[in-house]
Amino acid sequence: MPDRSSNTSPIVRLEAVGLTLTSRAGPVEILKDVSLAIAPGEAVAIVGPSGSGKTSLLMLMAGLERATRGRVVVAGHDLQPLSEDALAKVRGAEIGIVFQSFHLVPTMTALENVALPLEFAGRSDAENVARDVLAEVGLSHRLTHYPAEMSGGEQQRVAIARALATQPKLLLADEPTGNLDGRTGQTIVELLFELQRRHSATLVLVTHDTELARLCRRVVRMADGEIVEDGASPTAQSVQGAGR
Numbered sequence: 001m002p003d004r005s006s007n008t009s010p011i012v013r014l015e016a017v018g019l020t021l022t023s024r025a026g027p028v029e030i031l032k033d034v035s036l037a038i039a040p041g042e043a044v045a046i047v048g049p050s051g052s053g054k055t056s057l058l059m060l061m062a063g064l065e066r067a068t069r070g071r072v073v074v075a076g077h078d079l080q081p082l083s084e085d086a087l088a089k090v091r092g093a094e095i096g097i098v099f100q101s102f103h104l105v106p107t108m109t110a111l112e113n114v115a116l117p118l119e120f121a122g123r124s125d126a127e128n129v130a131r132d133v134l135a136e137v138g139l140s141h142r143l144t145h146y147p148a149e150m151s152g153g154e155q156q157r158v159a160i161a162r163a164l165a166t167q168p169k170l171l172l173a174d175e176p177t178g179n180l181d182g183r184t185g186q187t188i189v190e191l192l193f194e195l196q197r198r199h200s201a202t203l204v205l206v207t208h209d210t211e212l213a214r215l216c217r218r219v220v221r222m223a224d225g226e227i228v229e230d231g232a233s234p235t236a237q238s239v240q241g242a243g244r
Helices: 054-062 084-094 110-120 126-136 152-164 182-198 210-214 234-242
Strands: 012-023 026-038 043-047 069-074 095-098 170-174 202-206 218-223 226-232
Touching: 012 054, 026 054, 026 069, 026 226, 043 054, 043 210, 054 069, 054 095, 054 170, 054 202, 084 095, 084 110, 095 152, 110 126, 110 152, 126 152, 152 182, 182 202
Parallel strands: 043 202, 043 218, 095 170, 170 202
Antiparallel strands: 012 026, 012 069, 218 226
16 A cells, blocks of 8 residues: 655644634633644544543534634635535545544435435445445345444444545544444454555544554644644554564
8 A cells, every 4th residue: 555644745734723713601612722633644643631622623624613713724625715515525524533423314215325525526336335335344144224223333434434435535533433342443443453554644643542543653642732742653653663
């Protein structure tokens, strides 16, 4: 597989990004002058305590939240000046998102859920592609099942298939194992990293799970809306050391 991380142009670039939200008590500063660059092909974990801003940072990368100040550039698109329709087009073409709570449409089958972003993109082969991606995550036997008829692990597999259906350059995952038991979560993690490598996608993973974060080659640690640490994970360092 080609190592896209050697490319010089970041797929994600945040420049002095701030996010302030309004509450009943007044303005709340969620992110404070965050700058971050992520190269194509990287697997990056964003970790930190609850309220540290890690999920908000992911939402900015996804174009689901707008920064109050600074620049957010994803796959060459400056997200700040884009309309909602333009943001939706960027997400559809460049970004796949996996949420903790799956976010599947309950009235649609697995096949229909995965085909949905392809249909929005105007793909005439949406159903065939959805079948192929569901087969890739081991769910060929669940095509006509609805979310309520599937286990949590199966629903998350559908969500991963949906995120990868459009072959996005950037895959964002927010606590993807948070609603799963340990064994199922481990299976989902292995699948997520395997598919990320197979599709040569960039993976940005928000997690509170230290062991899961160690699987990424780079860990970004947040506290109080700021990046306080950014470097190779201990696992990556040990692998690099062994290779010398």
